[in-house]
Amino acid sequence: MISISWPWFLLLLPLPFLFGRAQHAQVEGGRLQLPGISQTGKTSFSTHSPRTRKRYWLMWCLLVLAICRPQWVGEPIELPSQGRDLMVAVDLSGSMQIEDMVIEGQVVDRFTLIQHVVSDFIERRKGDRIGLILFADHAYLQAPLTQDRRSVAQFLKEAQIGLVGKQTAIGEAIALAVKRFEKMDESNRVLILLTDGSNNAGNIDPVQAAEIAANRKVTIYTVGVGAEVMERRTLFGRERVNPSVDLDEKQLNHIAELTNGRYFRARNSQELEQIYQAIDKLEPVSRDQLSYRPQADLFYWPLALALLTSLWIALGQLPLFSRASSKLASPRENMR
Incomplete structure (x- = not known):
């Protein structure tokens, strides 16, 4: 269906008519002098031909219709009423x-892998609310809990x-997630923490x-990222090293x-x-049933038609086109 967001602007439709009447109002002994209104008869609206006046009226109506902001409103779409609340700390x-x-x-590198896998993970979480925390020297909330999975994936x-x-503040990331979950009454309260140190x-x-x-009933899934063996070149040839030597798996397992x-390697x-x-x-939590109706603006259609009408009027004022239109109109008048 089509709706109008600001219908009160339709009151502007008779404004040119009222303005023209006021401009050309006459009294005995001369014209009525209205301040701010030109008294030059050459530019009067009434001096135009009836055909031109209709074009002006059409253009004005289209402009008023565009200002009223017409919209196409679709059928209601129900949002999922069950889901989980997941905060991802990276x-x-x-x-x-x-x-x-x-x-x-x-x-x-490790972060590229996290971006690849977690973005896919976020995309699969239909009905869940996802939040994103980024941490290093300190923890920062990049995205609050939301069902807008596309935006969260874009932030990541x-x-x-x-x-x-450059460092790793795991404690701050956990504390920030707990603080954000305090505002949720009915929630799974799950934090997924990914780190390599x-x-x-x-x-x-x-x-x-x-x-x-744990006291606030927040479940933490910790993920230790990094390979156990990696080969690198040295002056003495290749050697195998453990690139995850800084990973504190014991602490991450204890936190979980x-x-x-659970702790994942x-x-x-x-x-x-x-x-x-x-x-x-995890068992999804029931929420209040919400719905929304998709909307699409249509104001650019009457606005484009108003622009075309103004070009139509401008072409009609040119001598070449005015003579051609008068020749086309004369046979019709003779027929009458």
Whole structure:
């Protein structure tokens, strides 16, 4: 159906008629002098031909219709009434740029793998509310809990390593998520924390933050990112090293256990995707049924027609076109 957002602008439709009447009102002994209104008869609206006056009226009506903001309103679409509340915390410390992960046979850094897998994870969360926290030296809320999965995925895509520092403030990320969940009465309260290191920044201890999260019924799924073995070239040839030596798996596992969550070791994309199955097992929480009606603005159609009408009027004022139109009109008048 078509609706008009500002119908009161339709009151402007008779304005040119009233203006023309006032401009050409006559009294005995001369014209009625109205301040601010030209008294030159040559530019009077009434001096135009009836055909030109109709074009002016058409253009004015189209402009008023465009100002009224017509819209097309679709049928109501119900939003999912059940879902989960998931906050995703992503580590942006300097070590996330280590290239020890593989996507489709191509070696990439850890953050690229997280972007690839987590973006797909966000896309699958239909009906869930997703939030995004980025942390390094400190933790920052990049996106609050929302069902707009596309925007959250875009925020993650635009994030860059080192954007909020070089270190790792795991405790602050947990505390920030707990704070955001406090506003939710009925919620699963799930935090997915992805990191490749240990807590070495911030003023909050991760274990203490996890204990607070457990008291607030927040479940934390921790994910340790990074390969266990990586080859690198040296002056003496190739050597095998452990690029995840800084990863504190013991602490991450302890945080998950305190909150009745799970710890995942993500050495590759397949292991990182295991978190899908664990999240899908959570019981969705019922919410109030919400709906929305898609809308599309239509004002540009009457606006475009008004522009074409103005060009039509302008062409009619040219001598060449005016003579041609008079010749076309003369046979009709003779027939009458």
